[in-house]
Amino acid sequence: MTARRLTVDDELTIITAAEHRERLLAALADGEGVRIDLAAVGDIDTAGLQLLLLARREGDRLHVPVEFVDPSPAVTEVLALTRLEL
Incomplete structure (x- = not known):
């Protein structure tokens, strides 16, 4: 099983959330696993x-x-401020 890689290229905000949500849900529907690359999130x-x-x-x-x-x-x-771990 190979995980599908999703890359977030710039921002993860209200402006782009709907687009990323569609991509994410489609990747999850494949059932193969998802790797979300957050390196370029500004x-x-x-x-x-x-x-x-x-x-x-x-x-x-x-x-x-x-x-x-x-x-x-x-x-x-943001994760540190909210004390969340992913």
Whole structure:
């Protein structure tokens, strides 16, 4: 089983959340696992954080592994502020 890699290229905000949500749900529907590359995320807001939580919750619900890789400093900062671990 090979995990599908999704790359977030710039921002993970209210402006881009709907687009990323569609890509994420399609990848989860494949049932093969998803690796979400967060290295290039320059900006993340609460909508972006909600999307990451959705990824984890839906992966758990569907029994599909979800892995977050290479979180950018912006992602790391938001996770530290909210005391969340992905």
